[in-house]
Amino acid sequence: MSGRSLVEITDPHDPRIAEFSQIRERDLTGRGGRFIAEGTVVLRMLAAAHRAGRGIAAEKLLLLKNRVEGVADLIDAFPADVPVYVADGAVLDAIAGFHLHRGVLALGRRDAGLAAADLIDNLSDDCLVLVGCGISNHDNIGALFRNAAGFFADAVLLDETCCDPLYRKALRVSVGSVLTMPYARESLAEDLLGKLADAGFEIWALSPAGKIEIGDIAPARRMALVMGTEGEGLPAHILKRFRSARIAQSPGLDSLNVGTASGIALYSMARAMGRLVGPLGR
Amino acid sequence: MSGRSLVEITDPHDPRIAEFSQIRERDLTGRGGRFIAEGTVVLRMLAAAHRAGRGIAAEKLLLLKNRVEGVADLIDAFPADVPVYVADGAVLDAIAGFHLHRGVLALGRRDAGLAAADLIDNLSDDCLVLVGCGISNHDNIGALFRNAAGFFADAVLLDETCCDPLYRKALRVSVGSVLTMPYARESLAEDLLGKLADAGFEIWALSPAGKIEIGDIAPARRMALVMGTEGEGLPAHILKRFRSARIAQSPGLDSLNVGTASGIALYSMARAMGRLVGPLGR
Known part of the structure; x- marks a missing residue:
């Protein structure tokens, strides 16, 4: 009792x-x-x-x-x-x-928390960040946080068209990781990505039309994964400006859901960065 | 019209x-x-x-x-x-x-389709199979089929404690791949796995307590991935009898959902087997 x-x-x-x-x-x-x-x-x-x-x-x-x-x-x-x-x-x-x-x-x-620029300033030199653009579904935003926390990401950044990760259902799907993972929002995805690029991040936009297989991308000390919505995916100007990676899959099926795609991509990046060490990772 | x-x-x-x-x-x-x-x-x-x-x-x-x-x-x-x-x-x-x-x-x-033994007999020498044990949730069984189809698996085998993949919701989550992926059921998971072992399959049981990181397992011509339920996972006798692999993740979080875990594991195995070739895979 x-x-x-x-x-x-x-x-x-x-x-x-x-x-x-x-x-x-x-x-x-x-x-x-x-x-x-x-x-x-x-x-x-x-x-x-x-x-x-x-x-x-x-x-x-x-x-x-x-x-x-x-x-x-x-x-x-x-x-x-x-x-x-x-x-x-x-x-x-x-x-x-x-x-x-x-x-x-x-x-x-x-509490209101840090602005995106300040959060980025506080990140370490060895760093994995997940960026969500237009993730408007509560399950999906929850899954992004859950996988970011699970696969050793250091922060999540969201543009203003993402839904609030504090929604009851998003929080539940995240298994509570919204409460422990540092995150910040900024109006435009491009501004977020510009700040990350200025801070020396290698930015990878995930898309079915990506140029390199996600399991083959080279590691860097500071890496960012950019995920768009199910269906439409990331806007063309982001895919044009930054490097893009794909997850190969059999043709003729609907694109992977955002939760599974983010899990595969974050796992691949954490692995490339040497973060999966020992039975429980680093 | x-x-x-x-x-x-x-x-x-x-x-x-x-x-x-x-x-x-x-x-x-x-x-x-x-x-x-x-x-x-x-x-x-x-x-x-x-x-x-x-x-x-x-x-x-x-x-x-x-x-x-x-x-x-x-x-x-x-x-x-x-x-x-x-x-x-x-x-x-x-x-x-x-x-x-x-x-x-x-x-x-x-139609009733092939018995598991006949389905296994018909598989090619270069082959990836997904085995589900006790997957009782419709979303999860749908996600397993969806990822098996997406990541170039050749068949799905289910024990009798798995729910029917033809349930309306499972079928929807599978984006219809239950209708195209060959599958069969057998009473006991052990019998299924015994038949696969006899047919020369390298069998990998996925578990948080797995001995090798899934991204590091060696390829073989015939490979089988065994997935258990969320929560309890695979029974101890299966983990003891077969090789086991894990997906490293940050401690202190609930285990990955079956959909995401199957996506990461199948992607890793398909990659090891050289099946992810070109922008759309093989």
Whole structure:
């Protein structure tokens, strides 16, 4: 059992848990850096990020009453001043607006963070960066972060047409890595890529029409992988200005999904850079 | 415009389209080799598979009336004796039991096909096979087929605990490749792997605890990749009996999803085998 005091919510309209109200719809709107985290995996990352004190904070938890005992250690991972609200299934579903079978939620906050230029300035000399252009699907943006974190990338940069990685579903698909991976947004992909080029990055745009097979590109100390949307892919001016790589695949099939393509490309680049060392990588 | 004669359906209970009734629930039951194909991408593959005459047949189409003009070429890709039913949105949704925004469906049939042993007997000397053990999630089984087809695998073998790749959602995620990729099922994964070993296949079991990095395994003429479920992964007796490979990744994250992991592993093996040649592979 957790030693924490719990606050029981019996009215779905209780103002103390208003941020969790109708989260499926509200999820689609801006919230000034606030986000809903869902599930034990993401909440564990949130607790760790909160304690690390790098611009991520947990503000409150909302749990299904009958899950409290099973997640006592998770509750204890949050500082004691983070309130813990509990509700039974009917109340929780009425708050959320749909059936929440996981029953483990938190409200978090992300500070504005660094501008892209400052984030780039802070990167080390030996560095792998993922750049997303126009990634508008929540699953895909989550998968990009998940794979960037998994394959030893140092940062993610997004143009303004990418959706917010803090959306509930994106965060869940990322297995919480949105909370630990440094990232920044900038209006135009070209400006982002220009800054990376100025900082000495070798920039590789991934495209089915890429000139070199991704498994064959030469390593460099600072590398950036640029991914576009499913379907249209990267705009022609980016493919023209920068080197392009492809993932060979059998003709006649739809292009790979962004999650799988980013996994293959990041794995290949991390391997070329010598980052996959030992059973758990570097 | 297609020159085909269309049959309009106005009663959701019309027996001519009974197989499309409540497809979300019925999707979970066996149907004697019959399956529902959805969306233009999958229907295009179905038409091609039907014409190729390798055990796949289209039995009827059911289309949203206002999509008919836009998919005239797709309709014409099916033989003239395949009936084409059309319905307006309200009727179509009443048939399917939920809102079908794509509005393009077909009923197909797959013959029993080869037993696993016969399929293995028919494989060429230069061969890449994917084996799925316990893949019970429709998205994942679809992703396995999609990546097997994309990365030049010659066949897929499944144990009996894998779900049916002909489920509507699996078929859709596979972008139709379930209809073109040779596959067979066998009760026990061990029997499948024993047959592959007897046929001279080098068998690699993929696991986070694998002994060799997947990007470093030596090529062979006949190779098999064995994938287990998300979460539990492959059973210990398989990992003990066969060689195992891993995909290095940063510690502290949930394991890669099956789709991404299969993409990375198949890409790596196809590359080792020299199958990624030219802009579109071999």
